[in-house]
Amino acid sequence: MPEISLKYKLSFFLILLTLLPTLTAGIFAYRVLVRALTENTQKSEMSILENQMTNFDIAMYNFELILNDLVTSESTQGFLQFRKEKESEIYYSDLLLLTSKLDSLINQHGDSLEMAAFLWNDGDLPLVRGNSSVLNLSGDYTRREPFSHFLQSDASIHWQVFQKQDGPAIYAYRTIYDAAANANIGVALINFLPDYFRELLARTVEQDAFCILLDGQGNIVYTAGVAASDALQLQEVIREDEDKKLSGGKGVVPLSLRDRKYMVSFADSKINGWRYLYFNPLTNINKSIHQITWLVLMVTVITAVLSVIAAMVLYHYLNSPITRLSNAMLHMEKGVLGTRVEIRRKDELGQLGDGFNQMSEKILELVQDIEKEQNEKRRAEIRFLQxxxxxxxxxxxxxxxxxxxxxxxxxxxxxxxxxxxxxxxxxxxxxxxxxxxxxxxxxxxxxxxxxxxxxxxxxxxxxxxxxxxxxxxxxxxxxxxxxxxxxxxxxxxxxxxxxxxxxxxxxxxxxxxxxxxxxxxxxxxxxxxxxxxxxxxxxxxxxxxxxxxxxxxxxxxxxxxxxxxxxxxxxxxxxxxxxxxxxxxx
Incomplete structure (x- = not known):
């Protein structure tokens, strides 16, 4: 009876592994179900998040328009021109117009703004409307943070969050440029109510889920559904982001926090670069498929055991002779000539082992003949010299x-x-x-x-x-x-x-x-x-x-x-x- 070729043996084992349609159908159904539910959840989460961030960007864009108007309006420029001439009637006229402009801004946006102000690089008396108690303007305020930082910024609009004991202080500001002096002479800023962003990004939070808003430097603007102490730890984890999972402008990624797995949806503001993240535990997503999970898991375990057994048999059958051949070749590389390998098979691997043994014997004979010839030659030369x-x-x-x-x-x-x-x-x-x-x-x-x-x-x-x-x-x-x-x-x-x-x-x-x-x-x-x-x-x-x-x-x-x-x-x-x-x- 002729020996069966290796390729037919492999075909037999592969066919054996495919005779498990129940396992194949179960795994396929489970994966399709999980994938579909996960993708639908991700799309839904991303859609909600994008709508929130669209509203957020519109609001932030409007506030940037307000800041630009404060800096470039005719009333502001007229006031700046006569700011040093405090005895002139034009100064008081322009001051009245600018004050009215700030009062109107506070009245229109009382649900979002706590204060609006003009600060000057020379330490001159600031122009403040709204709750001025949030600013400590006593003495030389130009040397104190955050005002010294504000006054030294460039001409673009900046968003800044400072952590205080009673909560974050949130500012948007823009420096005032004097073309005649070719220098920044001050800054126009607005201060937001902390609860404004909470209301702006309000949404239904599922069980054990939470959300967090970070500024461009990774500082917390507000959180919902998480304790303050946990929020600070969470802030450090997000800043480090060792695996770079939260890279890019938006996305939905899995993330492990405090020994718990979450599906994290995140998106960045196109206006000020702030990031909004929503952490939803995977347990919430998996609740809808728990009933089918146990059945599929049972089938998967049985199939996995059978697959492992079949794979081990196949691996041993193929790997054992290959390993022996590999070890024999390593011995040959180290100079152990005449190394033999025993593969008692008549298929291609057995023929390969026989060929290796013949090659090893031939190499040993050739090396011995060469060494003998060289030694005899050298000894003859030495005897001649002696x-x-x-x-x-x-x-x-x-x-x-x-x-x-x-x-x-x-x-x-x-x-x-x-x-x-x-x-x-x-x-x-x-x-x-x-x-x-x-x-x-x-x-x-x-x-x-x-x-x-x-x-x-x-x-x-x-x-x-x-x-x-x-x-x-x-x-x-x-x-x-x-x-x-x-x-x-x-x-x-x-x-x-x-x-x-x-x-x-x-x-x-x-x-x-x-x-x-x-x-x-x-x-x-x-x-x-x-x-x-x-x-x-x-x-x-x-x-x-x-x-x-x-x-x-x-x-x-x-x-x-x-x-x-x-x-x-x-x-x-x-x-x-x-x-x-x-x-x-x-």
Whole structure:
């Protein structure tokens, strides 16, 4: 029987999920009902609010016309022209006209205005009609708020609310500009009765609902249906509006306040920028659908459980092999080559897993072949370098033996010959790793040859802690550093008669650590010690960089060399290697 394809399996599960028409119809009906009721409520609320704000804007526009008339009328301009000539008949005539104008304004709008006045920047006697007790005009009123703020405003109409102990003080004002003086000389203002806006925006408030009117700075003008203390907290919440739900000129948005959800309708005045908000609890909106809610909720819960179960089965069926493939790829990215993934299926995902395993095996084989080829190539290069003794070194050494023989220093010639033979034996040895004891012996032979050649006494001291003698290291690991000591470190000290010492200490501190120190002249940190032009006086082509490369090639990148030196203080070399003996090597 052929295996079913993944696409047919998915189709089967999708069809299973669609075999729940009751659930689908219930959810659809519930959402449509809630949406329709919510939209109708929002439209109704917005319609009421827009009508209120239209009436509000008309009233505010009329008051702005009144202010403009107060500032620009002929009676006002005539009074301003002769305001300083208080002894003239024209002054008193214009003053009488302006006073009559203010009295007429107060009489016509007694249900909305409490006071109308003219204030002057020079502190001159103000002209006030209506309830003057709302203004504290004693002394220099031009320096007190809110009048100092009024007098310094621009020529447009401003609406301002100031909070007082007995309620808000609401002003509309406009500065008076004197063209002759090219300056503001005063301000015309009107003061509103606090209850005027309450009556202007009166409406039927539903249960637990409330409304609030804010000025352009977010200050409360009036509230209805909410306590004063709660209104102040509400004012701060609206000012912050972290989610920017109340942005824009008007709208209906859900909002949570004091652990309760509201449907908030709001609109801004086009005249003075004030904002009117109506908070209606969502419980009021949902009352009409509570009976159907429980039935739909029951169907929804049952359907949700079935959907979750089906979704979990489908998710596990699809996600499990994909997750295993993803994890295997992450292992491959981290360098764990040869990673395999087990997907016991015959569909497309199973084929994908088999393809991944084949790819992983191929990559591992290729990398191993490349590493093997590179290591063999590098080891061949190293063996080639180790097998080459520089001709000049061999020539000079043989010439030194010849000179000793002529001088009949047969013992010295024999010792020098023995040391050279030992070095040649190491060069021709097939062992790439030798014990520390063998390396020390080769170093002693090299130092002995150089002492004869330079006719100097080089002191080589070795301190090998127990357990280090049989540890393995690449051959010629110490000889290049000893050679460097003699060629560079002691180059100028030979003439000074200073005792020339080389000290080698080996210890095991979880790793094999070999320290090599000399009392030579040292060198500047970072200065390259290996110099190609010195190959003629060196024993072989194996240099310091080559030593570190061989250590890492044989043992890994965590091992290597550290060199510390300072001019006049000698040089210290630290070799770090693993603790390996001959029996541990393959």
């Amino acid at each position: 097998a080459q003794i520089t001709p000049h070194f061999l020539y000079n050494t043989l010439n030194s033996i010849k000179s000793l023989a002529r001088l009949k220093r047969t013992d010295d010639a024999a010792e020098m010959t023995t040391s050279l033979i030992s070095l040649l034996r190491l060069v021709n040895s097939q062992d790439e790793l030798i014990t520390l004891t063998q390396e020390i012996e080769y170093v002693r032979n090299y130092v002995s040859i150089m002492a004869f050649r330079r006719n100097k006494k080089f002191i080589l001291e070795c301190d090998l802690e127990p357990g280090t003698e049989g540890c393995l290291l690449p051959k010629f690991s110490l000889q290049p550093f000893v050679e460097n000591c003699i060629i560079h470190g002691f180059s100028t000290l030979e003439e000074e008669g200073k005792e020339l010492k080389i000290f080698i200490h080996a210890s095991i501190r979880e790793e094999l650590q070999i320290e090599l120190e000399d009392n030579g002249k040292g060198f500047e940190p970072g200065k390259i010690i290996d110099k190609p032009e010195e190959n003629g006086i060196r024993f072989s082509h194996v240099g310091i960089a080559n030593v570190e490369e061989r250590i890492r090639l044989y043992f890994g990148n965590q091992y290597g060399i550290q060199i510390d030196s300072a001019i006049g203080k000698g040089t210290r070399v630290l070799l770090t290697l693993p603790v390996k003996e001959k029996t541990e090597m393959p």
